[in-house]
Amino acid sequence: MKHSPRLWTVIGCSLLVASLGAGATACGSEEDNPLSVRPYDAADQVAFNRTAGGRAVDPDKPLEVTVKAPRTRLTDVTVVDTHGRRLAGELSAKGDRWHSTAPMAAGVHYTVTVGTEDERGASGRRTLAFDTTPAKKVLQVEFGPDGGTYGVGQPFTAELSEPVKDKAQRALVERGLVVDAPSGVEGAWHWVDDKNLHYRPKDYWPANTEVSVRSNLEGVKIGDELHGTASKPVKLEIGDRVEVTTDASSHYLTFERNGEVINTIPVTTGKPGFSTRNGVKVVLGKQYFVQMRGDTVGIGGSEYYNLPVYYATRVTWSGEYVHAAPWSIGSHGYENVSHGCTGMSTGNAAWFYENITEGDIVKVINSIGDDMDTFGNGYGDWNMDWKEWREGSALLKGTQEGRSPLDQARLRPTV
Structure with a gap:
């Protein structure tokens, strides 16, 4: 039965064998096809436009494999680099030429395995290895x-x-x-x-x-x-799934672990003019001690401060923390008096510090401040709609x- 020519494309497994009369099967094992149990050396039947073991070649130039023996055709060409990535290519309708259809990788080692079939239906095999030049x-x-x-x-x-x-x-x-x-x-x-x-x-x-x-x-x-x-x-x-929610209007922080509320803490957040940012923030890191100065974040004059701060959990690069604020303990749970941070008692801050981890969620709601930036001031990624x-x-x-x-x-x- 004569089959019409078609374009063969090398994808994952071996190319389908065009001649069904020889009893070959697509993607089958060697045991399924007795003719291919011991492939002969096809070195005299195929030619490459690359030299094995020679000088490294330009990865931008296509790889070609051609048949040089009469009444022989290519059945399979597999090209794999150092990292196990296969090079895409196409086989001509006659099975006499294969060429790559994508650029080769630079600075890697390639192994080419070629399968052939002669006029008797016997299978041959030929391999070639070469390197590509490093990237400029x-x-x-x-x-x-x-x-x-x-x-x-x-x-x-x-x-x-x-x-x-x-x-x-x-x-x-x-x-x-x-x-x-x-x-x-x-x-x-x-x-x-x-x-x-x-x-x-x-x-x-x-x-x-x-x-x-x-x-x-x-x-x-x-x-x-x-x-x-x-x-x-x-x-x-x-x-664990840790989610902290600070309600700037009620002046309380709720700490949840895996969906269960395990602590509720009275806090103070940013006062008018310095209101804490609304939105979801991600913990950036923790510091047991930080010397906080107003001039480092552009605050001076009558609002300037220079304070030793303990149990500081950072949530923005611009200097917003959850930390101990014993100097304002009378306002915790009642009013917002900070310069943007979330303050709490030293005991509560120590507990928070020990139970929070970098990457945990800290969300602020009901503040009169701006919204958390999506990028540039920490991780505000979760404030963007999916x-x-x-x-x-x-x-x-x-x-x-x-x-x-x-x-x-x-x-x-x-x-």
Whole structure:
């Protein structure tokens, strides 16, 4: 039976064998096809436009494999780099030529495995290995935060060594930033600017789980002479779900752990003119002692202060803390008298300090102050609507919400 020609594309497994009369099966094992149990050496049947073990080659030039023996055709071409990534390519309708359809990675080692079939239906095999030249200009990714234990609100950050403005290049970069998280967790990257991205799930991370981020961009061509390079991965242990809510109008702080209220604390927040910011904040760090001075945040004159502060939990880079404020203890639970921080008794502050973790959620409601900035003053990521957050993704912008194939390429469940 004569089959019409078609274009063969190398995807995951071996190419389908066109001739069904020889009894070959697609993607089958060698035991299924006796003719391919012991493939012969096809060195005399195929030719490459690369030299094995020779000088490193330009990754931007296509790889080609051709047949040089009559009545022989290519059945399978697999090209894999150092990191296990396969190079996409196409096989001609006649099976006499294969060429790559994507740029090769820079500065890596490639192994090419070629399958052939002669006029008798016998299978041959030929391999070739070569290196590509290093990139002239590299794009490195620095992930944050440092590895360790964090709360459920901690976003991942990715800082690029070079700006990326082009939409297609952004999509390529984003696809290479891989977040591993528990199955069923939906999340997305959001471009803050040309060099910075943040990643958060739709909802807070599941409590007591593990999440990690890594780059799969090493050697990958991003733009003209710009290739990705190796980046250090980051793994986070997510602890209990801790959510703190400070009501600036009632002057009380509620501390919840895994959905259960475990403490309610009288506090004071920012007075008029210095009102505490509304919204969700993420704990940035803790300091047992901080010397707080008004001039470091632009406060002087009659409002200037210079105070030793203990049990300080930071929630913004501009200097907003939850801390001990024994000098205003008479106002705790009654009125707002601070310069923007949330103050409480020394005993309550010590308890709070011991029970709060970097990455935990601290939310302020009913303040007359401004809203927390989304970026630039800590992690205000959770104040952005999820639909708007997705619009900041180069892959998900304009797509419907859900676990699309693009989501799957970026968010992969742990084993």
